[in-house]
Every structure is written in C-alpha cells, then in structure tokens.
Amino acid sequence: MSENNDSPQIEPANYSFEVALVRTARALFDYVELENNPEAIKKIFPILASLEKASNDYVNLTNSLHPDLGLELREWATLKSEFLSPEHSINKSPQSKNIDRDFIDHYGDSADRIIKYLENSLGLEPKTTADTNDDLHNIPKPPSLWEPSEAEPPYTGVIAGTDHVVSFKTGGLNYNHTLIADGDLSNDNDTFNGKGGDAGHDHFGSKY
C-alpha cells in the first residue's frame, strides 16, 4: 500500500514556543486593556498581526494551541480603537477616559478568557502583576501532563462573569461553548465545556 503523501505533515508541538506566544499575547493584551488612546493602540497592531500569523502558522503545523488566539487579539484591538473613534462614546463624553463598559464586557472578557485558558493549559500560573513579572524570568519546564492538543481538546477552564455562548474554530472545526457563570465575579470555580461539530460562525456578533 502506498503512503498517502497528500496528508499534511504535522510537526511535533513545541512547548517553549507556545509559552512564548501566550506570554506575548498576555503582554499585548495588558497593554491594550490599559491604554485608552487609539493611536497608541494602533502602534502595536503590527505586533498583534505578527502574533496572529505566528499562532495560526503554528496551529496549522501542529494542531496545538488555540487557533483563535491571534484572531481574538486583533479583533479586540481593532474594535477597541473603533470604540474610541469620534462616532463613539468617548467623543460624547470627553471627560471619560474609560472604554465603553459594554465593549469591555463583550470583547475584553473574550480575549482574556482565551489567554487564561491557554495559560492554564500550559501550566502557567494565573497572572497578577507580580506573578507575571516573576514568571517572565523563569523558563518553565513542560508540565508532566502536558501533551500536544488533540483534534478535539477538552475545553475546560475557569471563568467568571455572566453566561455566554461562544463559538471557537479549531483546526478547521467549529466548537460551541456554553460559558456558565453564576454572576458572582469573585467566584472563580465556574467551568465551561465544549462540544464539537458545530457550524456556527457567530463570534460575539461578528463573522470570520
């Protein structure tokens, strides 16, 4: 029997690279979340785009990591800057330097949740500023249980907030996730579970 050469060659997953991508994502996310000036946010768009490409290339090679990470981050930054454009609320209320609360709730939680999922799955500690800074100086060893993600990974993570239904696209497959929360933001024991086979493309109202 001849070997099927049409099958894409899957490279082994690279834990250190995944950590580097996720930590870069965290640094960029923290910056976007902190920054209220759209011009300042736009400065990092090339890095976000490069992160998105590196993440997608890696996912295509390995079926590991989360393919929506880069997409989420770029979409989040773009939408955030749109919220600061003249037609949006900051212009109506120039005293306010804060981003529209609805935007934070809908899009900020989404990107943050994915990064947290990846941090958890890679064995990186949940981040406080001090944790992040300490963590930056330590190159972690792969957790003993770490293995490359399979085609349909068990999406189990920790969330807090209000209930959401989120669609993820992973390795060419789409997943719907029901995010269940009890509304208590201090309760970090809520879980969400994914199930495969969904064709939904609705992504907090946008399409990809």
Place this chain on the structure above:
Amino acid sequence: MSNQVNTIENNVFNPGLEIALVKIARVLFNYIKSEDQLQHLLQIRPLFDAWLEELYSYTNRTEGLDTDLGLELNEWLIFKTEFCEPEHAQQLREGKNNIDKDFIDNYGKIPENIILYLERKLGIIE
C-alpha cells in the same frame, strides 16, 4: 492644527508601551535562550521583527527606552542561528545540540543585562 496635536501625542513617552515592549523582549529573549532548534527559532523571526520595528519606531519618536536593546537582541538571534548552520553541524552530529557555551557567555549576557536594566528602570522588577 490637528496634525500638530497628533505629532505631539505621538512624541510623548508611553510607559505602558515601554513596559509591554520590555516584557515582550524578555519573552523573546527567554525563548531564544531556551531553544536549540534552528527551525523553531526561525518561527518567531516575524514576531521578533515586528517587535523590533516598533521598538525602533518608539525610540525614534521619543528618544526613550534603550536604543541598544533591539540591536543587541537582533545580533544575538543572528549569531545564535548562525551557530545552528551547516558548518556547525559536526557539533550537532556529536550530540552537542546545544549552542556553543562560549557563545552564551560572550553574547547572551549583553541583551540580558540591558533587559534587566530596563525592567528595573520601568519597575517591572525591583
């Protein structure tokens, strides 16, 4: 008038951006330091280049940060990849899949010292 405002805004120091750039530098540096495979190093080259471009752009706009940081890291990455090239394949065949120790000693400390300096300066570490 609006152009003038934009110019002024673009030239102000941005501590948040400085911190983000230095944190990314640390991430990239640690990855480069830990990685032995040339093909893996090349995977982060586009991300590295995008970071480098913004670092230079920010420095030129503001004269802030340390202008040598990107240069040192870039040089370090190039040297490291050169060590993985065919002329060093004999080392790899002999089972020395690690970068040459002299290289680490001579070049690795330079960007790390600059990053440490910036981390302290920006309050990322004490």
